[in-house]
Amino acid sequence: MLELETFKTVVASTPLVSIDLIVRNSQGQVLLGLRNNRPAQGFWFVPGGRICKDETIASAFSRLTEGELGVKVALDQALFLGPYQHFYSDNFSGEDFSTHYVVLGYELALDIDLSSLPADQHQDYRWFTVEELLASDQVHQHTKDYFLS
Template identity: 70%
Template structure:
């Protein structure tokens, strides 16, 4: 069983340690990549791949099922995805807006799903869009951390 930390405890964790998360590079049958426009810090306002944190006492497989359900509306077993590797994301801000940075160690996974945009959850992203890869890589409103999954040299 997993649970969320009290707000003050979570602020201490974020300000003191790296967080471990899973990012989902989702392609549809046409090869386009799913991005959502982030509502929350960090990376607020940017287009970003879906994903989220692994919580204490949650295995990666459990986290993957939970995150695909929460972020995509469909629970997908981790064995159906391709592991892209580990990544590090550094942000100068954090979820609370207070003066400390955020550091993520991210496990990137790729999967193919044809999901109707109107069925996607809206807690983390205000808009969703399927992006052709070349357009995504060229657009300044797409966060560089999302671009890295497709092109490690993207800035």
């Protein structure tokens, strides 16, 4: 883990590489969490997270599924949706610089008990139909983008 000031410099200066997890249950609904932190704070968003330096995509995927969903899933169990770009005018620190992510989107099928999910990144979780999430002003546009192509 980088020191806070070093991480601020990284976020202010370079894109971050991350994985987003588009999780569908057996009814075809999509798992979204209500974001606690910047960027996208206060919006419904898919789970996910950054890939760490010297971490393979497969290792990051397993770490993120375990940490964000409570179940370790192998990368080969997911469908790669492609690369996406997320631009935010704010950042985790609240200081005046933007955040840029290059995101690898992966879809997976899981039935998850919402009460067992962690509260670090999201204060609440909900299953949305695609129609519901596309119609909601509370779902972030970057999440909607996974369903518009």
